[in-house]
Amino acid sequence: MALRETRVVSPDRCARRQIARNLIAGTLLKLGPIARKATGVISGIGIDYRAARRATDVALAGDPARLYEALRGGRFVLVAPGMAAHGIIAPWADRVTVVAPADPSTPTCSSVPTHTSPGPATGPKPAS
Structure with missing residues (x-):
């Protein structure tokens, strides 16, 4: 039953998704505000606390x-x-x-x- 509900994704389809994701993320990270926000979140400096x-x-x-x-x-x-x-x-x-x-x-x-x-x-x- 579980095997029938599981979809197998072809390696070609995974590769296309990865290329698309990398292309979109790479393009977005070239934009200043998005790059600053991502850098802040990754480093921990950009985390906001509501009370402080x-x-x-x-x-x-x-x-x-x-x-x-x-x-x-x-x-x-x-x-x-x-x-x-x-x-x-x-x-x-x-x-x-x-x-x-x-x-x-x-x-x-x-x-x-x-x-x-x-x-x-x-x-x-x-x-x-």
């Missing part, structure tokens, strides 16, 4: 020099001016990296390893 927006790359004081470089470690990153935040995150020190922005007027914000940010932190600013 992509964090902007912030210049940091010290090493690493940029937020995106700090995120490469795969840990949560807290961008906070001054050293007061180190005490606040002590219970999570094994999972959170605290970095200081190069510009002290940069608002305190958090970022997760997927490079998304819930936005500036709310509440009182830590003492500088």
Whole structure:
């Protein structure tokens, strides 16, 4: 019964489909917006999260020099001016990296390893 319902596709037909698919995909990937979207999805950078927006790359004081470089470690990153935040995150020190922005007027914000940010932190600013 199962053999009767199974259709056998000839190798010639498969080859034609593969050629058509490659031709169409190759043509579409030459278009800028489609190529950027495909590259973003493949690399993971183009994945959108509804509740968060992509964090902007912030210049940091010290090493690493940029937020995106700090995120490469795969840990949560807290961008906070001054050293007061180190005490606040002590219970999570094994999972959170605290970095200081190069510009002290940069608002305190958090970022997760997927490079998304819930936005500036709310509440009182830590003492500088």
